[in-house]
Amino acid sequence: xxxxxFERHSLRFGxxxxxxxxxxxxxxLALLAAERKDDPDAALDRLVLEAALTDGDDQALxxxxxxxxxxxxxxxxxxxxxxxxxxxxxxxxxxxxxxxTLAGYQVARLQDDPSDTELxxxxxxxxxxxxxxxxxAEGEGSL
Amino acid sequence: xxxxxxxxxxELLARIAGGNQSALSELxxxxxxxxxxxxxxxxxxxxxxxxxxxxVFVTVWKQAARFDPAKGRASTWLYRITANRCIDQRRRxxxxxxxxxxxxxxxxxxxxxxxxxxxxxxxELAIVRDGLSRLPERQRMAVLLRAxxxxxxxxIAEVMGGSIGSAEQLLVRGRRxxxxxxxxxxxxxxxxxx
Numbered sequence: 001x002x003x004x005x006f007e008r009h010s011l012r013f014g015x016x017x018x019x020x021x022x023x024x025x026x027x028x029l030a031l032l033a034a035e036r037k038d039d040p041d042a043a044l045d046r047l048v049l050e051a052a053l054t055d056g057d058d059q060a061l062x063x064x065x066x067x068x069x070x071x072x073x074x075x076x077x078x079x080x081x082x083x084x085x086x087x088x089x090x091x092x093x094x095x096x097x098x099x100x101t102l103a104g105y106q107v108a109r110l111q112d113d114p115s116d117t118e119l120x121x122x123x124x125x126x127x128x129x130x131x132x133x134x135x136x137a138e139g140e141g142s143l
Numbered sequence: 144x145x146x147x148x149x150x151x152x153x154e155l156l157a158r159i160a161g162g163n164q165s166a167l168s169e170l171x172x173x174x175x176x177x178x179x180x181x182x183x184x185x186x187x188x189x190x191x192x193x194x195x196x197x198x199v200f201v202t203v204w205k206q207a208a209r210f211d212p213a214k215g216r217a218s219t220w221l222y223r224i225t226a227n228r229c230i231d232q233r234r235r236x237x238x239x240x241x242x243x244x245x246x247x248x249x250x251x252x253x254x255x256x257x258x259x260x261x262x263x264x265x266x267e268l269a270i271v272r273d274g275l276s277r278l279p280e281r282q283r284m285a286v287l288l289r290a291x292x293x294x295x296x297x298x299i300a301e302v303m304g305g306s307i308g309s310a311e312q313l314l315v316r317g318r319r320x321x322x323x324x325x326x327x328x329x330x331x332x333x334x335x336x337x
Contacts (some may be wrong), residue, residue: 021152021173021220022293023180044318048290049275051271052184054192058175060169065200069164087242 001027023049152217160208167204174218177227179268181291185229187276195228202228215251219298222288226302233280266332267325274324275329282317289314 002010006028015021017028030046152173158166178199182192202224220267275283281303288299300310 019151022177023291024176026290026293037243044321045290047267047271048275048286050320051268051275052180052287052291054180054183054189056176056179056193058172061175061179061196061200062171064166064193065167065171065197068201068275069204091242133187 001031003031006031153212156203156207156210156212156217159204160210166180167200170203174221177291178221181222181287182225182229184272184287184291185226185280186232188236191232195225195232198228199225215301216298217321218292219294219301221290222294222298225300226284226288229284258263270325270328271321271327275322278317278320282313282320285310285313286317286321294318 001024009020009024011032013024017025017032019025026046028047030049033042094140146223152170155166155170155173160169175196179192180195182195183189186192186195199221203221210217275286278286284303285299288294288302292298292302294302296307296314299314300307303310303313305313
């Protein structure tokens with residue numbers, strides 16, 4: 001923080017540097033302590049603070065936040081982006097194929113599996129009629 | 144170092160709870176920069192940090208009425224929300240990377256050139272950034288909460304959901320690791336120059 005910036009922030013936040021919000025407060029205190037011998041932890045903190053500086057526009061941030069509030073969503077869902085990405089689309093297609101395969105297998109098994117009645121008839125040596133075991137000689141056809 | 148919390152933050156949150164959007168804009172002007180710096184250096188990605196900070200202020204808008212000034216400082220509350228969102232974001236990023244949707248890369252814009260007057264200063268700050276990115280996540284969070292958020296040990300413990308002792312240990316270890324990293328980089332530079 002330069003002296004000009006310090007003066008500008010003084011008008012914005014007030015004369016008491018201790019009441020300024022972070023990170024302006026630390027930068028102001030660092031400026032004031034620049035020529036003062038300080039403890040090593042504080043010096044390292046100042047170095048980390050300086051290293052962490054990034055560009056950013058607070059007004060643009062406020063606009064985006066307000067737009068999000070207006071839109072009524074705190075967080076964009078992962079799902080739409082997932083579906084529109086190539087990998088996400090491929091994953092969805094794979095999931096559909098797997099589901100279709102499993103469904104087909106289940107249907108085929110239902111059609112191919114001999115029923116209990118058929119197995120019973122086979123075991124007893126009877127022939128099948130519609131709806132169950134054909135009438136056999138007395139005493140036969142049932143276990 | 145404990146600072147008196149400006150009463151302005153509490154008042155702003157009370158106004159936000161009442162649905163005042165200009166109060167939210169003012170809160171963003173006061174804390175948006177610090178939260179963005181914290182999130183960007185913790186996540187190592189400016190885009191993710193921007194998204195996280197937007198989420199934080201949307202959450203503040205929705206939950207401002209739940210903030211109780213008697214229980215803690217507004218800045219601690221804001222950094223706690225941000226820290227939780229950052230952890231969520233890292234998990235989402237890790238999941239997306241696992242299923243092949245994303246690469247994990249450190250992408251934080253370089254600071255303004257006039258903030259780093261000399262080449263030596265630029266190198267030192269680059270080494271600090273590299274050292275920060277190599278710290279274990281919880282140590283990095285503690286160091287950033289102290290340096291960027293200007294939180295004291297008790298507030299760091301509150302934000303991170305641990306004891307004061309564990310927060311202090313994280314901070315001590317993080318600072319020590321950073322100093323070691325800086326010292327090793329200095330030795331390497333000396334060897335290269337000689």
